[in-house]
Amino acid sequence: MTTCITCLCPGKPILRERADAVLALVATEFPKVELTFHQQCFLEHGHFAGDDATRLDALVTTANDPEVDAVWFAMGGYGSNRIAADAIAAMGDTARGKTYLGYSDAGTLLGALYRNQIGKPVHGPLAGDIKREDGDDAVRRVLRYLSGQEVALEAGLDDRPTVAFNLMTLAMLVGTDMMPDLTDHVVLVEEVAEHLYAVDRLFFHVTAHLEGVAGLRLGRVSAVPENDRPFGMDEEQIARFWCDKTDIPYLGRADIGHDAQNAIVPFGSR
Amino acid sequence: MTTCITCLCPGKPILRERADAVLALVATEFPKVELTFHQQCFLEHGHFAGDDATRLDALVTTANDPEVDAVWFAMGGYGSNRIAADAIAAMGDTARGKTYLGYSDAGTLLGALYRNQIGKPVHGPLAGDIKREDGDDAVRRVLRYLSGQEVALEAGLDDRPTVAFNLMTLAMLVGTDMMPDLTDHVVLVEEVAEHLYAVDRLFFHVTAHLEGVAGLRLGRVSAVPENDRPFGMDEEQIARFWCDKTDIPYLGRADIGHDAQNAIVPFGSR
Numbered sequence: 102m103t104t105c106i107t108c109l110c111p112g113k114p115i116l117r118e119r120a121d122a123v124l125a126l127v128a129t130e131f132p133k134v135e136l137t138f139h140q141q142c143f144l145e146h147g148h149f150a151g152d153d154a155t156r157l158d159a160l161v162t163t164a165n166d167p168e169v170d171a172v173w174f175a176m177g178g179y180g181s182n183r184i185a186a187d188a189i190a191a192m193g194d195t196a197r198g199k200t201y202l203g204y205s206d207a208g209t210l211l212g213a214l215y216r217n218q219i220g221k222p223v224h225g226p227l228a229g230d231i232k233r234e235d236g237d238d239a240v241r242r243v244l245r246y247l248s249g250q251e252v253a254l255e256a257g258l259d260d261r262p263t264v265a266f267n268l269m270t271l272a273m274l275v276g277t278d279m280m281p282d283l284t285d286h287v288v289l290v291e292e293v294a295e296h297l298y299a300v301d302r303l304f305f306h307v308t309a310h311l312e313g314v315a316g317l318r319l320g321r322v323s324a325v326p327e328n329d330r331p332f333g334m335d336e337e338q339i340a341r342f343w344c345d346k347t348d349i350p351y352l353g354r355a356d357i358g359h360d361a362q363n364a365i366v367p368f369g370s371r
Numbered sequence: 372m373t374t375c376i377t378c379l380c381p382g383k384p385i386l387r388e389r390a391d392a393v394l395a396l397v398a399t400e401f402p403k404v405e406l407t408f409h410q411q412c413f414l415e416h417g418h419f420a421g422d423d424a425t426r427l428d429a430l431v432t433t434a435n436d437p438e439v440d441a442v443w444f445a446m447g448g449y450g451s452n453r454i455a456a457d458a459i460a461a462m463g464d465t466a467r468g469k470t471y472l473g474y475s476d477a478g479t480l481l482g483a484l485y486r487n488q489i490g491k492p493v494h495g496p497l498a499g500d501i502k503r504e505d506g507d508d509a510v511r512r513v514l515r516y517l518s519g520q521e522v523a524l525e526a527g528l529d530d531r532p533t534v535a536f537n538l539m540t541l542a543m544l545v546g547t548d549m550m551p552d553l554t555d556h557v558v559l560v561e562e563v564a565e566h567l568y569a570v571d572r573l574f575f576h577v578t579a580h581l582e583g584v585a586g587l588r589l590g591r592v593s594a595v596p597e598n599d600r601p602f603g604m605d606e607e608q609i610a611r612f613w614c615d616k617t618d619i620p621y622l623g624r625a626d627i628g629h630d631a632q633n634a635i636v637p638f639g640s641r
Contacts, residue, residue, distance in 0.1 A: 147603015148568050179568040182575050273572050276546040277579040298418050298449040302543050305452050309547040333417015 104248040105135045106171045107163045108228050110142040112206040113178025114150035115229045117143060123228045123240055131244050139163060142175050149180045157184040164196035171247045174203025175228035182209040185279055189213050196220060200247060203227050204363065208270040209279065215368045216281035224265035224366040235361040246365055255356050255364035258371060261315050265289035265357050265366040272303045275310035284313040287352060289366060291320030293359035297332035304343040316350035321358025374518040375405045376441045377433045378498050380412040382476040383448030384420035385499045387413060393498045393510055401514050409433060412445050419450045427454040434466035441517045444473025445498035452479040455549055459483050466490060470517060473497050478540040479549065485638045486551035494535035494636040505631040516635055525626050525634035528641060531585050535559035535627050535636040542573045545580035554583040557622060559636060561590030563629035567602035574613040586620035591628025
């Protein structure tokens with residue numbers, strides 16, 4: 102059975118050569134996958150892969166297309182929050198049968214889909230991650246997962262419902278009308294390219310909004326810029342500090358992050 | 372009548388030579404002001420001006436000191452959110468008679484004080500702003516204000532209750548138990564050293580939390596880092612976009628920002 106996957110860019114565009122590398126890998130190794138990059142992925146409108154109306158239309162049309170099995174977010178960056186609410190409102194029954202996979206900025210969409218119980222939101226590598234060291238493996242992992250092959254999920258998943266987010270993306274999502282109810286959920290977070298004082302600040306904000314979760318696990322916090330002074334705590338001390346302060350169980354590290362090892366985390370229960 | 376002002380650093384420390392410059396200006400020009408830098412201002416503990424317990428103790432002791440008329444936050448940076456809730460809980464009746472002045476990271480404290488109706492929170496220059504071009508004027512403005520002299524407030528203030536915040540600080544404050552009810556308030560925001568996509572993201576989050584405000588005014592958005600591509604909207608277009616989207620009246624520009632011109636905005640009604 103063929104799996105039809107459409108790649109979309111709800112935030113920034115993907116470079117053509119990266120899309121071509123993904124297409125080449127599919128052609129060579131996944132004969133039963135039919136993968137398409139929506140033309141929207143290559144548009145440029147300021148920061149974004151096309152203006153809001155164009156990105157919204159691509160997302161809604163694809164979600165409502167009965168020929169498509171899975172939506173794979175090809176790039177993060179920034180911008181899915183500008184179209185998420187309108188997209189959710191325009192999604193019909195067909196959209197409910199699909200898997201939606203990505204992370205980073207695309208987490209806003211995963212969260213909004215999860216809140217509205219539309220389809221199966223999954224945290225995992227972007228198509229654009231093919232650019233990373235070992236990026237081929239990240240792309241293979243997603244293609245195996247989306248085509249129903251056996252693939253290892255994030256190693257710490259248990260019987261509790263789980264979600265995974267970029268920390269900044271989650272911080273901007275909390276308290277909005279796209280934020281899912283995470284009561285009794287294990288929440289995995291990762292971050293990239295933020296100062297440790299900013300990570301601390303985000304933990305302050307996010308933990309204040311996560312009352313009732315089952316616990317928090319910390320993914321990788323990578324590419325931390327050097328500051329004019331040391332922060333004085335590492336990322337795990339920061340996570341423990343805010344979890345302690347807000348009575349959220351700190352449950353250890355998680356195998357997610359802005360890298361090719363970024364593990365797959367299906368939202369919800371196993 | 373002498374005005375007693377104590378400078379505190381709830382986030383990062385102030386350099387001794389900047390404190391000395393403020394003290395020299397007071398000695399020369401403000402004979403009726405008795406200004407002290409709490410020794411806590413010069414401590415260093417990782418990112419912070421002393422550890423949380425030390426900064427908390429300095430703030431609580433000063434707020435509860437009947438000899439002190441005003442608390443002037445000397446530096447922003449980051450860190451007042453780590454002590455704000457405990458500080459509020461420990462403030463007694465004496466703390467209610469004081470003015471608390473600062474901005475940037477200190478906005479967390481101003482917001483928490485305002486929510487709890489403790490004293491008079493005022494958005495205005497930090498003592499450390501003496502380092503800026505025309506910084507002497509910023510410091511003079513505050514000293515005049517705190518000692519009861521005539522001084523121009525932010526020019527757009529009207530009969531509606533008003534607050535002013537750094538955008539990031541407000542974004543981290545919303546939805547926490549330190550956030551004041553801003554129904555029917557005019558909200559002024561300013562930002563520094565954030566990419567325009569991050570400013571857009573912060574507006575998404577903040578406007579989602581500001582239902583019921585009278586409107587928003589935009590201060591200066593300065594020192595925007597260059598990104599790998601133009602964002603496609605300037606800061607005022609961003610503010611208008613999110614105000615439109617969330618039915619918040621956009622009320623124009625505001626004379627606040629990370630600069631010496633940063634005008635004084637007393638929280639609440641005139």
